[in-house]
Amino acid sequence: MKAINKLILGSAIATLAMSSTALADTTLNALFMSQAAYSEDDIKSMTAQFEAANPGVKVSLEFVPYEALHDKIVAAAGAGEDGYDVVLYDVIWPAEFATRGFLMDVTDRIPADYTDKIFDGAWTTVEYGGKRYGMPWILDTKYLFYNTEILDKAGISAPPKTWGELAEQARQIKAKGVLEYPLVWSWSQSEAMICDFTTLTAANNGAFFEEGQPAFRQGGARDAVSFMKATLDEGLTNPASREYFEEDVRRVFSNGEAAFALNWTYMNALANDPAESKVAGKVKVAPAPGVDGKSTASSVNGSMGLGIPSNSPHADEAWAYIAFLTQKDIQDNYAKLSLPIWKASYSEPKVMEGQEDLIAAAKESISVMYPRPLVPSYTEVSDILQKNIHEVLLDQTGVDEALEAAAARVKRIR
């Protein structure tokens, strides 16, 4: 009994001692994802540089799949001081996180001149109600990747400028017997599908909501779903797309089994890496196409930011870490899998080198980035759209019927 008492006392003293020297010796718990954008190795290497520059501050890294990121952040909000100090979060969550008080308002910590130096699309990631809840870090969108060898074989000289042309080229490739399914997408019942859907909606000048009411039943959003379904019906899209995530798209495309694919920045470097891809050197990237008379290119805002959960006891150290990761120099040095948030980076030789076509595409795509609905109930809206669009793609219901059902359910949200 006495021994136990001593032990408790001892650890209490130790805890006191640790908290009094918190500024000097801190371990930050940071949550990242292991999927697309910066690789685990990139993040570990940036973190090592931060630790070297800030003696006494250690960072404990945790990587989870994107699908688990939201729930981890929410579950840790109730963990008191044992939660996370830095979290990576998606552009679709700040509305929800801000209204629930999960993230610290860091508006005052951000230097005023940053506003103009960073792309607006990146700022969208961290802003809600005129306040900033972190720093943007990953400026990402879905690009159109194409296999030049397959296009050559089918006698196609230039990549498509519109989605109509893309379908036409896919038909040619199929007709000449080069590939059975020229297109591959991430159309599993997931957020990945909503990103493709958003890109197509943007191309068709569609809208999700108008004056708070669902507007996806007609116009561009409806055209987007019809297009998706038509490519399946025509046999242009690989039917297995309906259970694919981004990594499956990368694998199929890197195996030379698709002519066109929509994917995030990270696929550019990996599909051109001979160790990861059978089509290295034959991969080109362009902005996702537009639609005749409506748009010249299309793009979904798939950016992500870094924030400090409101229960973190180490806000200052956490901010130092975020400021380090998001600074221009660091981003410029790791610009292969994810592109910088800084406008000036896009004319830096070391960023452009070896990926000139990506940078050219990025300049165009970033300027037309289209946001997914910025509402606090986004997660639920997205789930509803996922289910109903998936039913269309699986031939279980018609386009109008599904979008009507989705709208009715969106109105039922509490």
Next chain:
Amino acid sequence: MFGRRRKQEKWILLAPAILVLALITLIPLANTFWLSFTDTRISAIPSPVRFIGLENYIYALTDPEFREALYRTLYFTIVSVGLEGILGVAVAVLLNQKFRGHLILRALIILPWAVPTIVNAVAWRLIYHPDYGALNSLLFQLGLISDYRSWIGDPATAMNMVILADVWKNFPLVAYVALAALQTVPADLNKAAAIEGAGPWKRFWSITLPWIMGPLMVVMVLRTIEAFRVFDIIYVMTGGGPADSTKTASFYVYQEYFNYLRSGSGASYAVLVAGISAVLILFYYSSAKRQATGATA
């Protein structure tokens, strides 16, 4: 005098167990029950809790998609536990025979059950993979299918494929309990019946099965509770898709809590799922009782 002291002693001895039970079961249960009648939300900004009566339950039960999920869960439970029962008993009867290597086989059969659910789910997802899955490869080489196909990406097959993965993992538990029970069946009873002219089937139905019914019922009840609240294997294998075709009732509890942050509403879904499991268990017990009285009569 003596009796009263005995009574006190009983309560004193039971107190630690009751305390632990209250702490880990009763209090959370009562709390969940209370939550289910409120509009509580998960938030770092404190807000007053409002009592809203049956509103959460009405919202849940008037949702046609949740009702579909309940039927789906019931389907999963009945088919999955049913197959595990049949397969488990059949394998147990085999393993109860004396043949060369029966001890090794007895040890091997437990392996699927020892695999963690998540690992099992990931492994089966790979087996079902539309492009390089082992199932496609096997069926293709046997000439049973002419083209690789999607197993868990097709709403028509997804649920049954998940059930197959669940049965593979869980039938060994049933088999083990049944095997243990089989070893207590008196051999002379079977011999006597054989002399009386009862064939193997007759002996199995009239002697063996009633004899092992008690332990078998226990493991079936356990499996039913687990199957009805199934979440992990489906979350990993299909995430509830394609087009919600594998989305079970527990998904709604998870979704309401962690995705939509409505803990009050989530609690009402949890109470509904727990309540239905309770009804299933009662049904089991009453049928087991009938069987037991039927066997002695």
